[in-house]
Amino acid sequence: MQAHEPVLTAELINLLSPKKNGIYIDCTVGAAGHILALLEYCGGCFVIGMDVDPVALKIAEERLSMYKRSVKLIRASYANLKSIVRTLGIDKVDGIIADLGLSSIQLDDPDRGFSFRYDSPLDMRMNPDQTLTAWNVVNEYSEEELYRIIKEYGEEKFARRIARQIVKDRPINTTGELVRVIAKAIPPKSRRSRNRHFATKVFQAIRIEVNKELENLKILLESSHQILKSRGRIAIISFHSLEDRMVKNFFRESPHLKVITKKVVVPSEDEIKRNPRSRSARLRVAERV
């Protein structure tokens, strides 16, 4: 399994501009790469870290063992950010980080069904305690619902054909079976001409639906100004255009925020070479006014 390499770390820390004794929230702890960078940068700060995935939190706990007194890790969704901060007796914080999407630990785990590279059960849950899985979406959603998800969340040109093929070939039990169904629905020429694997967009769409990623991001954005101190900053790294558009528009339109990144920040060529998975990362930062 490949260790998760944090993306845009130097840019994130630089633009977050952390204070020595500040309080920060990392909404998406993962393997704690960003938290470690933050703690190394600002010795005296305190970080609240959240993740819905117990496997990620276990790894993070080990990696953060030398910073025990500076970190509080909590298993929770960032959709509940506001109530969690209040429960901890904290009024406002100096900064919020969210590095959306999947970690390499999740993507590379053959049992979790996130990747089309393995033949696994259709799962795709970041939070293993939730009931909705990719199997439910693939086997129980109507053709119309599947079409909407694949079109909207995957921005897949052949969404209609894929949704129809899925419904025709059900039951579909594994990621391998799903890849074969998608292959039947996409014309061979188009399959071959894509830069990425032809199943990428459908897998992305189903994952977004299973984990309610856009709904959660909306709640996070809307609650952020109530948690940030004046001049506190929120930094969000997204990995696909839907999320990035949401973040960009929200930052621009919110009367409570001032945009710090007039232009979106992307990884350097060096970073992409070192860590090809960083290639679609987009960082945007805003400040509470």
Ligand SMILES: C[S@@+](CC[C@H](N)C(=O)[O-])C[C@H]1O[C@@H](n2cnc3c(N)ncnc32)[C@H](O)[C@@H]1O
């Ligand atoms: C890209 S990884 C973060 C990597 C991390 N920044 C690092 O440096 O290692 C995203 C993490 O967000 C978590 N996550 C996804 N949705 C979440 C949610 N609604 N609430 C909390 N964590 C979530 C995933 O479980 C995953 O571990």
